[in-house]
Amino acid sequence: MLINQSFITDIKSIISDAREKAIRAVDHQRTLMYWHIGKRIFEEEQAGKDRADYGTYLIKYLSEKIQPEFGSGFSVRQLERYRKFYRLFPIASAVRSQLSWTQYKLLLSVGNEDARTFYIAETIKNNWTSRQLERQVYTSLYERLLLSNDKESVLAVAKKEKLPSDAKEIIKDPMLLEFLGMKREASYYEKDLESAIITHLQDFLLELGNGFSFVARQKRIHLDGDEFYVDLVCYNRLLQCFVIIELKTKGLSPQDIGQLQMYVNYYDRIEKLPHENATIGILLCVDKNDAVVKFTLPEGQKQIIASQYELYLPTEKQLLEEVNKELVNFGEKGE
Structure with missing residues (x-):
């Protein structure tokens, strides 16, 4: 009995697509978990901001309590990263599902808010992998484009608010x-x-x-x-x-x-x-x-x-x- 090979191809495609969507969904939930942890740490710090070094003590204490049960993802360094994640992206809806946690970690090293906005827009528009985003950040793509363009034009093109009208853009x-x-x-x-x-x-x-x-x-x-x-x-x-x-x-x-x-x-x-x-x-x-x-x-x-x-x-x-x-x-x- 002959089986149409396109049938097999379709089934493989369904499986691959479902797996990819599942991985993305899990990663996004993990990213949101880190955001909520960062938010809670920040709120607790603000409650005790009148006490010297309270923030440092709080994160160290939290790590000691949860790392033995939940693993190295909750070390002092990681918890500090989650706090910074929340402070750079204080609105939950701004955490985009198209970006992985690995990509957000890269963006935490970008100090300029306009540059972060640019890299987020470009990553979503071009479906950059983490490796591609890493290279663009470390080679200062945003700053290099600014050499022949104004900031507003660079951001507008990245966010698809305008099409480039000049090759130099x-x-x-x-x-x-x-x-x-x-x-x-x-x-x-x-x-x-x-x-x-x-x-x-x-x-x-x-x-x-x-x-x-x-x-x-x-x-x-x-x-x-x-x-x-x-x-x-x-x-x-x-x-x-x-x-x-x-x-x-x-x-x-x-x-x-x-x-x-x-x-x-x-x-x-x-x-x-x-x-x-x-x-x-x-x-x-x-x-x-x-x-x-x-x-x-x-x-x-x-x-x-x-x-x-x-x-x-x-x-x-x-x-x-x-x-x-x-x-x-x-x-x-x-x-």
């Missing part, structure tokens, strides 16, 4: 490509960089920003007997346009910018459909001279973007220092 500078595993000091060719990106394509698209999908590598363009090859072609569904990426392992030149402009023009005139927006070109280079970009391209143009990439992940302190320095410079230029 979602493309970062610098881009951090430490996941490629290439050494900064090592000698490598552009084809090596391209191959590493293709190998780690999912991570690369995540680093590029929201709404990117991969279209082609080494896309051949034939122009009256001459052939050219575009390094990477992507598409962004939010901007509704093609995105051409040229990789440069050395500092960029006016010739590089001119070549990318030619590719952008080709896609605008040959590949782009009437309902789609103008093609974006990204020069992804190891080093860039903003003055060269500025004076090579027409004033006010928004189609060509130069973004520097880093092949190593600096410490959080180093990255934030660099971002803050750039933010100060950006503010001075705008005055």
